[in-house]
Amino acid sequence: MRRLNLDLAERSYPILIDGGLLSRAEEILPFLRTPRIALVSNTTVAPLYMDGLVKALEKVGVGVTPIILPDGEAYKTWESLNQIYDVLLATRCDRSTTIVALGGGVIGDLAGFAAATYQRGVPFIQIPTTLLSQVDSSVGGKTGINHPRGKNMVGAFWQPKLVLADTDTLKTLPDRELSAGMAEVIKYGLIRDLPFLDWLEANMDGLLARDGELLAHAIERSCINKAEVVAADELETAREGGRALLNLGHTFGHAIETGMGYGEWLHGEAVAAGTMMAVELSRRLGWLCVADVERVRTLLQRAGLPVKGADLGAARYLELMSHDKKVIAGSLRLVLLKSLGDAVTHADASREDIVAAIEACCRA
Numbered sequence: 158m159r160r161l162n163l164d165l166a167e168r169s170y171p172i173l174i175d176g177g178l179l180s181r182a183e184e185i186l187p188f189l190r191t192p193r194i195a196l197v198s199n200t201t202v203a204p205l206y207m208d209g210l211v212k213a214l215e216k217v218g219v220g221v222t223p224i225i226l227p228d229g230e231a232y233k234t235w236e237s238l239n240q241i242y243d244v245l246l247a248t249r250c251d252r253s254t255t256i257v258a259l260g261g262g263v264i265g266d267l268a269g270f271a272a273a274t275y276q277r278g279v280p281f282i283q284i285p286t287t288l289l290s291q292v293d294s295s296v297g298g299k300t301g302i303n304h305p306r307g308k309n310m311v312g313a314f315w316q317p318k319l320v321l322a323d324t325d326t327l328k329t330l331p332d333r334e335l336s337a338g339m340a341e342v343i344k345y346g347l348i349r350d351l352p353f354l355d356w357l358e359a360n361m362d363g364l365l366a367r368d369g370e371l372l373a374h375a376i377e378r379s380c381i382n383k384a385e386v387v388a389a390d391e392l393e394t395a396r397e398g399g400r401a402l403l404n405l406g407h408t409f410g411h412a413i414e415t416g417m418g419y420g421e422w423l424h425g426e427a428v429a430a431g432t433m434m435a436v437e438l439s440r441r442l443g444w445l446c447v448a449d450v451e452r453v454r455t456l457l458q459r460a461g462l463p464v465k466g467a468d469l470g471a472a473r474y475l476e477l478m479s480h481d482k483k484v485i486a487g488s489l490r491l492v493l494l495k496s497l498g499d500a501v502t503h504a505d506a507s508r509e510d511i512v513a514a515i516e517a518c519c520r521a
């Protein structure tokens with residue numbers, strides 16, 4: 158088993174990565190305040206994995222209240238959150254009840270926000286079942302829901318007590334979702350880990366063929382990168398760099414997700430197209446060369462990801478991007494690349510260059 162730690166003083170927690178973890182309920186037991194959990198999942202994941210997990214938990218004396226939500230980004234809403242609160246109240250869950258997320262990033266973000274807010278905060282455990290959630294969303298404590306005007310606009314930082322990534326669950330993940338997760342994996346290489354980018358280029362075919370060892374390595378290396386960034390700037394308050402670097406491609410990508418209506422583009426797909434825009438803008442600023450841009454495009458395409466943006470029109474992109482959470486006093490901060498493997502936050506890109514980068518990637 159691979160075992161990492163996110164180092165946040167009294168809020169530190171382990172990240173466990175291995176096949177078969179769902180049946181090893183004894184790994185979860187030490188992290189519960191009382192043997193009572195509310196298990197949040199969705200209509201796709203529950204039939205695959207809930208029964209086995211509940212049986213394993215009941216065997217070690219844990220009582221489980223299941224909460225099964227509809228599936229999809231379109232349900233990362235107040236209504237789903239209220240559905241969670243309704244069950245927690247109806248079944249008399251108290252402050253010692255641990256909320257456990259079993260699913261992808263949508264379930265993790267929703268269940269985490271419920272945990273942050275129910276009775277002003279209850280313990281939380283992440284059991285991520287998509288590649289994207291195992292490499293990114295289950296780690297770091299960002300939770301929340303979408304608003305029609307912007308992605309993740311309402312939420313809270315609420316760290317889990319434990320992240321348990323069972324790599325066997327990836328065997329049932331659709332190919333399109335595996336590719337979507339790869340966008341966030343590639344992100345770590347681009348922002349701070351050039352040797353990992355080289356490794357991804359050498360191993361992308363094996364990763365897409367779901368070689369277990371390669372996937373476990375990619376998950377571990379991604380989580381090491383994310384844990385280091387979060388430990389240094391947990392609440393994303395650094396004026397420059399810091400946790401915001403994990404947002405490479407996201408200002409453009411979130412505009413695509415919101416502009417197209419949540420769910421049409423997968424988060425990872427929008428991040429991939431947004432990454433191409435950030436890379437193209439970095440080239441226009443003289444930081445990357447054409448060969449760098451082509452290197453990124455080739456890797457994203459090999460991973461099965463889109464490199465062409467949604468055709469929203471530059472003005473709509475700019476309007477949606479103006480709501481980005483990295484905006485300070487009306488000034489847009491973008492994550493760009495000084496070179497491959499070296500990201501920065503940058504507030505001085507001109508409107509003309511941003512529009513040109515968007516347009517280049519929408520007709521590419």
Ligand SMILES: NC(=O)c1ccc[n+]([C@@H]2O[C@H](COP(=O)([O-])OP(=O)(O)OC[C@H]3O[C@@H](n4cnc5c(N)ncnc54)[C@H](O)[C@@H]3O)[C@@H](O)[C@H]2O)c1
Binds near residue numbers: 233290327331424
């Ligand atoms: N909190 C964070 O730090 C953070 C980071 C990245 C992304 N996110 C958020 O995560 C969300 C995207 O997460 P996602 O890509 O996991 O999408 P998702 O949660 O929608 O899951 C993708 C699809 O796969 C299904 N699924 C999940 N596990 C499965 C399995 N093992 N087998 C078969 N099907 C399975 C789901 O039901 C869903 O249909 C977005 O809302 C994004 O904003 C949050």
Ligand SMILES: O=C(O)C(=O)C[C@@H](O)[C@H](O)[C@H](O)COP(=O)(O)O
Binds near residue numbers: 401403404482
């Ligand atoms: O953990 C982070 O910090 C990230 O930015 C990770 C992103 O991959 C993720 O999509 C996150 O939800 C985006 O955060 P937001 O603050 O831009 O909504």
Ligand SMILES: [Zn+2]
Binds near residue numbers: 341407424428
């Ligand atoms: Zn993301």
